[in-house]
Amino acid sequence: MNYSRIALIALGATLTASLIAAPVDEKLVIDGELEMTTVAPSPEGHPLPEVRSGWHYRTETTRALEADSFENPGMLGVEQGEELWNTVEGTAGKSCASCHQDAAETMAGLGAVYPKWHEASGKPINIELQINACRVNNMGAEAYKFDKGGQKPLTAYIKHQSLGEPVKVSLEEGDMQAWWERGKELYYKRTGQLNLSCASCHEKNNGKYIRADHLSQGNVNGFPTYRLKQGNLISLHNRFRGCIRDTRAEYPAAFSDDLMALEVYTTWRGQGLSVETPAVRQ
Amino acid sequence: MMRKIVSTAIVALGMTGLVVAADVTAPEDVKVENLAISASLTGAPGNAEEGKNVFSNRKLGNCLACHANSDMADQLFHGEVGPSLDGAGTRWQPEVLRTIVVNAKEVFSDETVMPGFYSLDVGEDVRKDLIGKTILTAQQVEDLVAYLSTLK
Numbered sequence: 001m002n003y004s005r006i007a008l009i010a011l012g013a014t015l016t017a018s019l020i021a022a023p024v025d026e027k028l029v030i031d032g033e034l035e036m037t038t039v040a041p042s043p044e045g046h047p048l049p050e051v052r053s054g055w056h057y058r059t060e061t062t063r064a065l066e067a068d069s070f071e072n073p074g075m076l077g078v079e080q081g082e083e084l085w086n087t088v089e090g091t092a093g094k095s096c097a098s099c100h101q102d103a104a105e106t107m108a109g110l111g112a113v114y115p116k117w118h119e120a121s122g123k124p125i126n127i128e129l130q131i132n133a134c135r136v137n138n139m140g141a142e143a144y145k146f147d148k149g150g151q152k153p154l155t156a157y158i159k160h161q162s163l164g165e166p167v168k169v170s171l172e173e174g175d176m177q178a179w180w181e182r183g184k185e186l187y188y189k190r191t192g193q194l195n196l197s198c199a200s201c202h203e204k205n206n207g208k209y210i211r212a213d214h215l216s217q218g219n220v221n222g223f224p225t226y227r228l229k230q231g232n233l234i235s236l237h238n239r240f241r242g243c244i245r246d247t248r249a250e251y252p253a254a255f256s257d258d259l260m261a262l263e264v265y266t267t268w269r270g271q272g273l274s275v276e277t278p279a280v281r282q
Numbered sequence: 283m284m285r286k287i288v289s290t291a292i293v294a295l296g297m298t299g300l301v302v303a304a305d306v307t308a309p310e311d312v313k314v315e316n317l318a319i320s321a322s323l324t325g326a327p328g329n330a331e332e333g334k335n336v337f338s339n340r341k342l343g344n345c346l347a348c349h350a351n352s353d354m355a356d357q358l359f360h361g362e363v364g365p366s367l368d369g370a371g372t373r374w375q376p377e378v379l380r381t382i383v384v385n386a387k388e389v390f391s392d393e394t395v396m397p398g399f400y401s402l403d404v405g406e407d408v409r410k411d412l413i414g415k416t417i418l419t420a421q422q423v424e425d426l427v428a429y430l431s432t433l434k
Contacts, residue, residue, distance in 0.1 A: 189405075190405040191406050191407050191408075192405045193409065193412045194417070195403075196395060196397070200395040201363075201395075205363050208361070209359065210347050210348060210363055211340075211347040211360075212358070247405060248409050248412055250408070
């Protein structure tokens with residue numbers, strides 16, 4: 001009796017898993033009013049026929065969490081980011097708001113065009129590094145260490161001001177094209193004892209299950225992302241490092257040239273998708 | 283008393299060491315001919331029961347991550363990245379199964395995403411403590427091959 005019941009449950013779970021194997025064809029509408037672009041035509045030179053948000057690959061429950069900003073646990077981080085925005089820090093006695101006033105206006109659309117070329121450093125810059133540059137140069141505060149202090153919530157708050165805006169990273173400025181090339185090389189580089197590249201899972205096998213995990217295209221339009229597994233906002237560079245670590249390889253430092261190049265390239269791969277920060281994933 | 287236990291342990295360890303050195307084929311010495319590795323890597327047949335554990339254990343082969351296997355219907359979440367291994371023992375001779383486990387690139391192509399489980403033909407930037415090490419031991423490969431051969 002017990003055995004047959006267990007067998008039935010197992011059968012049910014297997015059936016469920018195979019029934020939801022294909023990414024769902026549904027619309028993500030935040031709070032019933034903001035329609036998100038979660039499928040977009042591929043930019044020229046993209047290897048996949050269309051770009052698709054990781055939202056489509058998640059369970060119904062997880063998808064529903066993201067669609068409701070009161071339920072979305074990542075919104076707590078965004079609220080914390082708003083407080084940080086208005087908090088005076090550093091020797092200059094300034095907060096972000098002292099110069100940038102209302103983020104809803106001054107930061108609108110910004111999260112969709114980062115990373116972007118930064119002439120002064122001769123490199124691409126992302127939101128995290130832009131925050132640090134502001135803290136050091138304009139506020140007289142210390143730079144946030146990777147994933148520490150307010151880095152994740154403040155980044156999430158700033159990117160959230162572009163919620164729904166289509167990602168459009170520009171490769172025209174400065175040497176962005178060269179950084180894109182470098183990122184592409186890394187994307188296809190097989191690493192570690194398991195000998196896997198980003199493409200092994202997210203290009204060749206997206207849409208398939210690897211054990212209980214539904215492989216997505218690995219688009220980055222929702223970062224920092226709330227991961228249920230970790231119960232926390234997870235930054236993009238943390239995720240990059242985790243993925244590379246899982247191939248049993250040594251992994252680059254956060255904001256290293258390698259990972260900045262990978263950010264440029266992977267952001268481009270999701271060109272046209274709405275910024276979803278904070279997305280909710282498994 | 284303590285000393286006795288320790289010295290017994292050392293003797294036992296020494297004996298194991300001898301056995302290993304004598305019979306196990308090192309990954310760099312494995313010879314593939316016509317897609318087959320003809321001889322057992324340990325010089326002895328594997329244990330299918332142990333191999334079943336190597337197959338499912340996430341810290342060992344973790345084969346279930348990518349392959350479905352009806353023989354393990356009691357386990358949830360079979361992967362879809364590779365083909366189902368139902369009937370693997372009928373499709374392939376043990377000698378070819380051994381090659382696929384050791385280094386699937388020798389049987390399929392360099393494009394396969396399947397890791398080489400007893401190969402030093404690995405990716406770049408391997409974690410420092412794993413350099414020169416294989417995912418599975420020769421014994422685990424043989425146990426796994428014995429198990430896969432039972433999937434008819």
